[in-house]
Amino acid sequence: MSTKGDKERIELLQGTLDLLILRTLRLGPTHGHAIAKAIEFTSDSVLQVEQGSLYPALHRLIKRGWISVEDGTSENNRRAKFYRLTAKGKRQLVVETSKWNKLAAAIAQVLRPAPQEGKP
Amino acid sequence: MTRRERMLHDLDEDIRGHIETETQDNIAQGMAPDEARRAAMLKFGNVTRVTEDTRDVWSWVWVEQLLQDLRYGLRMIWKFPGFTLVAVLTLALGIGANTAIFSVVYAVLLRPLPYRDASRLIVMNETTPRVGTLSVSYLNFLDWRKQSTAFAQMATVHQVGFNLTGVARPEVIRGLAVSPEFLAMVGVEPLTGRDFTAQEGNAGTEPVLILSYEMWQSHFGSDPSAVGKTMSLDGRPFTIVGVLPARFRWLDKMDVIEPLGVLLTNNTEVMERGNRGESIVVGRLAPGIGLAQARAEMDGIAARLAKEYPAADEGYGVEYKPIRDSFVGDSRPAILILFGAVLFVLLIACANVANLFLARGAGRTREIALRLAFGASRGRIVRQMLAESLIMAILGGTLGLAFAEGGIHAMARWIPSNMLSGTEVNLNGAVFAFVAALVIVAAFVFGLAPAVHSTKTDVQSDLKESGRTSSASAAQKRLGGALVVAEISLALILLTGAGLMMQSLYRLRAVDPGFRTERVLTMSLSLPDQQYGNDTAVLNFWQRALDGVRALPGVESAAVGTAVPLGGEHWRTDVVLEGMGELRPGDYPHPDMHIVSSDYWTTLGISLVRGRWFTAADDEKAPKVGIINALMARRLFAGSDPVGKRFMVGHRAKEEDWITIVGVAGDTKLYGLENPARLEVYLPFRQAPFGDMNVIVKSSVGSAALTSAVRAVVNAIDKDQPIAETATMEQLVSDSVATRRVTLVLLGLFSGLALLLAAIGIYGVISYSVAQRTQEIGIRVALGAQRSSLMSMILKQGLRTALLGIGIGLLAALGLTQLMKSLLFGIGATDPLTFISVAATLLFVALAASYLPARRAMRVDPLVALKYE
Numbered sequence: 002m003s004t005k006g007d008k009e010r011i012e013l014l015q016g017t018l019d020l021l022i023l024r025t026l027r028l029g030p031t032h033g034h035a036i037a038k039a040i041e042f043t044s045d046s047v048l049q050v051e052q053g054s055l056y057p058a059l060h061r062l063i064k065r066g067w068i069s070v071e072d073g074t075s076e077n078n079r080r081a082k083f084y085r086l087t088a089k090g091k092r093q094l095v096v097e098t099s100k101w102n103k104l105a106a107a108i109a110q111v112l113r114p115a116p117q118e119g120k121p
Numbered sequence: 122m123t124r125r126e127r128m129l130h131d132l133d134e135d136i137r138g139h140i141e142t143e144t145q146d147n148i149a150q151g152m153a154p155d156e157a158r159r160a161a162m163l164k165f166g167n168v169t170r171v172t173e174d175t176r177d178v179w180s181w182v183w184v185e186q187l188l189q190d191l192r193y194g195l196r197m198i199w200k201f202p203g204f205t206l207v208a209v210l211t212l213a214l215g216i217g218a219n220t221a222i223f224s225v226v227y228a229v230l231l232r233p234l235p236y237r238d239a240s241r242l243i244v245m246n247e248t249t250p251r252v253g254t255l256s257v258s259y260l261n262f263l264d265w266r267k268q269s270t271a272f273a274q275m276a277t278v279h280q281v282g283f284n285l286t287g288v289a290r291p292e293v294i295r296g297l298a299v300s301p302e303f304l305a306m307v308g309v310e311p312l313t314g315r316d317f318t319a320q321e322g323n324a325g326t327e328p329v330l331i332l333s334y335e336m337w338q339s340h341f342g343s344d345p346s347a348v349g350k351t352m353s354l355d356g357r358p359f360t361i362v363g364v365l366p367a368r369f370r371w372l373d374k375m376d377v378i379e380p381l382g383v384l385l386t387n388n389t390e391v392m393e394r395g396n397r398g399e400s401i402v403v404g405r406l407a408p409g410i411g412l413a414q415a416r417a418e419m420d421g422i423a424a425r426l427a428k429e430y431p432a433a434d435e436g437y438g439v440e441y442k443p444i445r446d447s448f449v450g451d452s453r454p455a456i457l458i459l460f461g462a463v464l465f466v467l468l469i470a471c472a473n474v475a476n477l478f479l480a481r482g483a484g485r486t487r488e489i490a491l492r493l494a495f496g497a498s499r500g501r502i503v504r505q506m507l508a509e510s511l512i513m514a515i516l517g518g519t520l521g522l523a524f525a526e527g528g529i530h531a532m533a534r535w536i537p538s539n540m541l542s543g544t545e546v547n548l549n550g551a552v553f554a555f556v557a558a559l560v561i562v563a564a565f566v567f568g569l570a571p572a573v574h575s576t577k578t579d580v581q582s583d584l585k586e587s588g589r590t591s592s593a594s595a596a597q598k599r600l601g602g603a604l605v606v607a608e609i610s611l612a613l614i615l616l617t618g619a620g621l622m623m624q625s626l627y628r629l630r631a632v633d634p635g636f637r638t639e640r641v642l643t644m645s646l647s648l649p650d651q652q653y654g655n656d657t658a659v660l661n662f663w664q665r666a667l668d669g670v671r672a673l674p675g676v677e678s679a680a681v682g683t684a685v686p687l688g689g690e691h692w693r694t695d696v697v698l699e700g701m702g703e704l705r706p707g708d709y710p711h712p713d714m715h716i717v718s719s720d721y722w723t724t725l726g727i728s729l730v731r732g733r734w735f736t737a738a739d740d741e742k743a744p745k746v747g748i749i750n751a752l753m754a755r756r757l758f759a760g761s762d763p764v765g766k767r768f769m770v771g772h773r774a775k776e777e778d779w780i781t782i783v784g785v786a787g788d789t790k791l792y793g794l795e796n797p798a799r800l801e802v803y804l805p806f807r808q809a810p811f812g813d814m815n816v817i818v819k820s821s822v823g824s825a826a827l828t829s830a831v832r833a834v835v836n837a838i839d840k841d842q843p844i845a846e847t848a849t850m851e852q853l854v855s856d857s858v859a860t861r862r863v864t865l866v867l868l869g870l871f872s873g874l875a876l877l878l879a880a881i882g883i884y885g886v887i888s889y890s891v892a893q894r895t896q897e898i899g900i901r902v903a904l905g906a907q908r909s910s911l912m913s914m915i916l917k918q919g920l921r922t923a924l925l926g927i928g929i930g931l932l933a934a935l936g937l938t939q940l941m942k943s944l945l946f947g948i949g950a951t952d953p954l955t956f957i958s959v960a961a962t963l964l965f966v967a968l969a970a971s972y973l974p975a976r977r978a979m980r981v982d983p984l985v986a987l988k989y990e
Contacts, residue, residue, distance in 0.1 A: 033135060034142040052143070053166035056136065057174035060128060064178055070128075075138070077145060082135045 018058045020101055023086065023094040026068060030085035032075050033059065059084060067093050125179040132175055140165055186501075187508065194509035198516075204481060205513065208474045211881075212517025212567075214874060215470030216559055217524030220548070222463045222867075223555050224529055225536070226456055228546045230449060235368040237308020238405075243272075243412060244372075244447040245402040245419070248440040251711060252693065256397040258433065261426060265402065265439075268422045271415035272404035276300035279384055279400040280373065284649050286841035287353035293647060293845035294354070294376040296330070298384035304331075306405050314348040314363025317380040326382035330354075331363040336376040352377075355649035356841070359383075372401075372447055374543060395433035403444065416441055436707035452540040454943050455864040461940075462618065462871045465611045467559070469878045471567035472604040476882060478510070478571035479601050480889045489575055499576040506575060510568025511561070518560035522548070525556075537859040574600060598890065602922055605882045609926025610933060612879040613963050615872035617934040620955040621945055622865040628947035629858055635789035635798070636686055637726025638850035640677075641817060642824050643685045644831065645846040648812035652839070656810040660741070662838060663806060663814065667718060669834035675822035680724040681806060681814040682717040686789045687853040688815065689846070696802060698757060699767040699779065712753060712800035713791060714770070716811045721803070722786055724819045725850070730754070732764040732784030739783075740807040747780040750801035754785045757800075770804075780804070793857050795946050815846075824849050864944060876963070879926075880970045887919050888974040898978050899986025908979045915978045919971025926967075927960050934959075 025031075025039045036059075037052045062068045067090030073083035086094070140161045147157035165171070198205045236242060245265075247255045257265075259277065266275040279298040284291055301317035310316065311331055320326060332340075332347065341347035351358040359379070390396050406415055419439050427434040482489075489502060526548060533546050574597060646666075653659045663681050670679040684691050695709040715721070719735040722728075730751050739746050747768065754763045767779040788798035806814070820827055828847050835842050848856075855862075891898070898911060938950040948955070 032138070032142075034139045037139075038146075051166040052139065052164050053136075053168065053171035054174075056132070056171050057178055060175045060178040063128065075142065077142065079138050079142065080134075081138050081142075082131060 018054065019062060020094075020097045022055070022058060022062060022084075023067065023090055023097065026084060026086040027091070027094060030071070030073070030083045032073065032081040032083050034075075034081075036084065062090070065093075066090075128179055129176060132172060136165075136168060136171065140168075186504070190505045190508035191512065193505050194512045197509050198512055201481065204477060205516075208477050208513050209516045209520060211470045211473050211878065212514060212563065213520035213524055214878075215467035216514075216518050216521030216556065216563065217528065218463045218521075218871060218874070219467050219559060220521055220525035220552060220556050221528035221532060222456075222459050224525065224546050224548060224552045225532065225541065226460050227549070227551050227555070228544045229452065229456055229540075229542050231551070232544060234445060234448065235309065235366075235370060236444070239307075239444055241406045242307060242444040243404050243406060243415065244442045244444050245404060246440045246442075247397060247437050249436050249438070249707060251436075251707060254440055255437075256400045257402045258394050258397050259391045259400070260394040261423075261434065261437075262400075262402050264426055265419065265422055268425075269404070269415075269418060271407055271410045271418045273407040274302060274306045275402055275404040276303040276306050277381065277400055277402050278303060278371075279381070279398060281379065281384065281399075282647055283354035283377070284356075284647060284841065284843050285352065285354060286356055286843075291836075291841045291843035293645075293843045294336070295374060296377040296379055297371065297375050298379050298381050301380050301382075303403070304378075306403070309366065309369050311363035312366040313345055314361070316363065321380035321382045323382045324385035324388070326380060326386065328354075328357055328359040328379070328383050329362045330359045330377045330379045330383075331365055332361055333365050333376050333378075334367040334369065337364045356651045370543060393433075394430050412441060412443070432706060435705070448542045450539065450542060452542070452860055454941065455540070455860050458618070458941050458944065459864060459867050459871075461937075462615055462868055465615055466871050466875050466878070467563065468566070469608045469611050469875050469882070471563055472608045473878050473882045473885070474513070475567040475571055476601050476604050476885055478506075478568065479574065479597055479604075480885070482506075482571050482575040483597060483893075485575065493576065502576050503569075503572045506572035507564065507568050510572070511564040514560045514564035514567075517563070518556050522553075522556060525552075536863050537856060540860045540863060570600060601886050601889070605879075605886050605922050606926040606929065608875075608879040608882045609923055609963060609967065610930035612872065612875040613927055613930030613959060614934045614937055615868070615875045616959045616962065617930075617938060617955060618941060619865065619868040619872040620959050621938060621941065621948060621950065621952060622861065622868050624948050624952070624955065625944065625946040626858065626861050626865050629794050629861065632790065632794045634686065634794060634854065635727060635787050636850070638854050640821065641725065641819050641850040642827055643688065643815050643817045643846075643848055643850065643853070644828065644844045645688075645813070645815045646835065646842060646844060648842070650812065652841075653812055656741075659810040659812050660807060663718070663810075665838050666816065666835055669837065670816060670818055670831055673820070673822075673827070673830050673834065675827075676818055676820045678720045678724045679816065679818045680718045680721040681816055682715055682721045683811055683814055684713065684715050684791070685815045685817065685850075685853065686725070686791050687793065687850075687857045688848075691791065694770060695772065697769045697772060699769075709772075710753070710757060710800055712749075712802045715801065715803045716806050716809045716814070717803050718806050721817065724817050725789075727789060728787035730785040730787055731762070732782070734784060735803075735805045739805040741810075743808075745778075745780040745808055746783045746805060748784040748786050748803040749782055750786050750798070751788050752798045753800040753802070768802075770802075794854070816844075861944060861946075876966060879963075880966050883919060883922065883967050883970040884973065886922070887915060887971045888977070890918065891915060891974040891978045894978075895981055895986045898981045899983040902981060903983040903987070911981075912975045912979045915975035916968065916971050919967055919975070920964075923964055923967030923971075927963055930963075931956060931960060 021040050022036060025036050025043070028039075031039070033055055034052075037055055059068070059070075063070055063084075067087060068084050069087050071083050071085065073081060075081040140158075143161035143164060144154075144157045147160050148154060152160065162168075233239065245257065247257050247261065249255065257277065262275070262277045266272075269275065277300050281296045281298050283294050283296060285294050299317075301319055301322040304310070304316050312334065314331065317329070317331070321329065330352065337343055337347060340352075341350075348361055348363060350361050352361060353359075354377075359377075365378070385391060391398060404415070406412065416439075419441070423434070423437065423439045427437060492502060493499070529546055529548065533541075536546075577596070648659060648662060653662065667679055667681060670676060692714050693711055694714055695711055697709060717735070719737060719739070722734055731754070732748070735746065735748070749757075749763060757763070758766065763782045763785060766782050768782065769778050769780065771778075786801070786803065789801070790796065791799060791801070816831060818827060818831065822830070824847070828844070832844050835844060901911065902908070934956065935951055942950050
């Protein structure tokens with residue numbers, strides 16, 4: 002029996018990854034490897050996602066209808082799945098971004114008065 | 122391929138491609154190929170786990186959980202077989218009764234009619250304020266059809282009857298004479314053969330007919346070569362041109378259909394505008410036209426016709442009914458009331474099962490608290506318990522279907538066919554769907570409250586308590602009490618309904634019908650015009666038949682008459698009294714006319730109020746005489762003696778048409794026991810020869826033997842003359858109250874079941890509470906409480922519950938019995954005596970059900986009770 006705590010932690014990670022994927026795909030449809038690279042690159046390699054965890058996240062987003070998938074050819078002439086942001090996904094990205102900004106602002110607010118306690 | 126399969130189909134390849142691309146990137150950055158691959162694999166993570174996680178995104182977690190829950194439910198059900206048996210049986214009774222009644226509801230009220238777009242078909246009759254619904258005059262129909270634009274099509278449908286001759290045993294068959302467009306309009310094609318042609322709507326056409334499917338089966342053994350053969354009807358050869366499909370049915374039972382042209386041939390009567398035979402008009406609304414628009418147009422047409430032909434049409438309007446309503450007839454309220462009643466029974470059954478679950482839930486408090494403590498979510502536990510309810514409901518539903526199957530067979534034999542509108546009641550797809558829905562709804566109704574309730578536990582305290590005596594919480598007692606209160610209220614409503622029906626039927630049967638029914642048999646004969654073209658032939662036939670029947674052994678008296686009380690056929694017409702001024706059409710007295718032989722009244726036991734009956738001397742050569750009924754004497758001859766006064770049938774003013782009144786007969790309930798008497802006039806059959814008569818025989822011989830004896834007499838006179846509609850007067854009376862009787866018996870059955878279930882419910886709740894309080898009671902006894910006071914304590918608990926239920930039930934019953942007003946007779950829907958006696962019955966039953974556990978409480982041994990731990 003999995004405990005609640007476990008689940009919540011995964012939820013949080015998933016949510017963040019979802020946001021990053023959506024944000025990446027806003028620049029145009031691309032394949033899984035390119036998404037991983039883009040996240041790595043745009044976050045200056047700070048956010049190192051285990052690349053495999055991208056795939057459950059991608060499929061979750063497909064299931065929710067936020068992205069769609071199509072066949073395509075990658076830059077090195079490989080057949081690959083291309084993922085594309087849907088209209089619904091674009092709307093969701095706006096929602097998620099503003100949610101994230103609020104959360105970030107709130108956390109920043111909490112951390113500001115006692116910065117010395119913040120870092121482990 | 123499902124979406125899930127499609128999505129996962131290329132996953133492996135996608136992942137391989139990803140790793141390959143990463144490897145290439147690494148090589149491009151200067152790594153050795155082996156190292157590049159290893160680094161890529163490392164960066165990707167565990168491929169198997171990623172694949173599984175991705176698959177999980179598409180997997181049906183809830184289905185797997187549901188299967189788990191169902192397995193758990195099945196285990197619980199095997200664990201408590203006694204509990205399961207009681208719950209399943211209770212549910213099976215409720216669901217079975219519902220299934221049986223729903224199959225009637227479906228057959229009569231819901232089953233699609235076998236016509237194309239049946240909701241656009243409207244049945245029209247003519248109507249007058251004085252008489253009510255009437256047939257439609259053929260000439261009026263022609264004008265309607267010509268002038269109406271609201272109806273895309275219109276057809277007339279006449280009822281006709283024939284004597285089927287040229288066969289071993291002649292019989293009466295029923296038919297329709299229809300406009301040739303009729304079948305196409307309702308969207309029915311002959312199974313084999315052809316439809317009527319437009320020419321066959323005109324007088325002078327060759328006699329042809331289309332057989333009903335049943336007639337084709339019974340008389341031609343379903344032989345396809347029947348088409349083209351001939352049938353001899355009323356002595357005329359009809360060519361069979363087609364056979365109707367099995368699904369076709371019409372408002373009345375019918376064996377054949379002939380085209381209108383056959384009916385119109387040599388028929389001068391139908392061409393009189395004032396002649397309203399036995400016909401209705403069926404119209405199909407034009408596209409985009411509603412009934413209201415069509416009605417407005419048709420009312421206008423009728424008003425114009427009334428102006429144009431005042432003698433025939435003044436005061437006549439049009440009555441409209443969607444064809445479904447014409448099929449359902451008067452049984453709709455009775456059927457709906459029974460359906461409501463049976464739903465109540467199911468609710469009571471659900472309440473009882475819910476109480477069982479509650480009681481058992483109390484025993485499982487510890488188990489549930491334990492599971493909650495280990496982190497199970499409340500939702501999951503509720504789901505699990507609901508799964509158990511669902512299994513219980515499915516078992517109950519399955520057993521209920523078996524009950525219903527038996528019940529339907531019993532009902533089909535016993536419910537009069539007119540209550541069922543002639544349709545077949547059976548278990549079919551719609552009924553199964555209903556049962557499936559019922560099972561799911563029932564599972565929630567009885568399962569949800571106890572399930573949710575069981576998870577509202579205080580984990581800490583429940584775990585500390587030893588499982589066995591964990592006391593029922595106050596909330597649980599309230600819920601259990603509320604369920605029993607609901608049961609009692611529902612049972613009270615049903616019992617009140619049954620009580621009112623019982624008294625109605627009793628009062629109805631106590632009504633004096635004005636005639637005696639004992640040992641009287643009636644049958645109907647119809648002499649075809651072709652063979653009996655003149656009055657002498659008709660009179661000879663009836664005289665010989667009467668003489669022959671009178672001579673049969675055991676016959677006390679025999680008569681002929683055009684109508685039998687409560688029988689189907691009636692004839693009414695205007696009469697003019699001597700000295701009466703000129704009235705507006707429609708204001709003349711309009712009595713029921715009977716043409717009878719002299720023994721008619723003695724055979725039926727109708728009383729003579731004044732004057733004399735007809736005698737053999739009142740024949741065609743004697744002066745014209747008539748007898749009126751008491752109501753007509755009172756209403757039209759107030760204060761004076763009608764005997765010796767004269768009247769005339771119709772409006773012809775010829776001296777020889779005057780009829781002298783020689784007697785006054787008692788009133789009869791011609792149109793049903795619940796309906797008031799009407800004006801009646803009797804004429805001697807020798808002075809008004811008529812080919813369609815009933816033979817009425819009072820005899821000491823059983824009806825079967827008498828029927829064949831009468832048939833022998835008739836066939837000795839005319840071997841081709843069939844006998845139809847054989848019935849005893851007792852049957853006719855009994856049939857006339859059949860819908861009420863069936864409603865009463867079923868309602869009685871359901872309310873009895875409701876009472877039993879409610880009693881079990883009270884017993885269960887009180888016993889459970891006594892068991893819970895054993896320890897408390899033991900302490901009370903040890904402290905010197907009187908045993909009698911203990912008993913009254915428990916009885917009071919039962920009494921409180923019962924009184925609350927009775928109070929709520931009485932209020933609800935006051936409202937709901939209004940719905941059955943149309944079924945009541947001679948009693949108000951709020952008859953105080955019924956309400957009081959039903960309430961008293963329920964109170965008594967509730968106290969009796971509390972008495973057994975109360976006595977157990979009284980006998981609690983304090984030592985045992987305190988050691989109970």
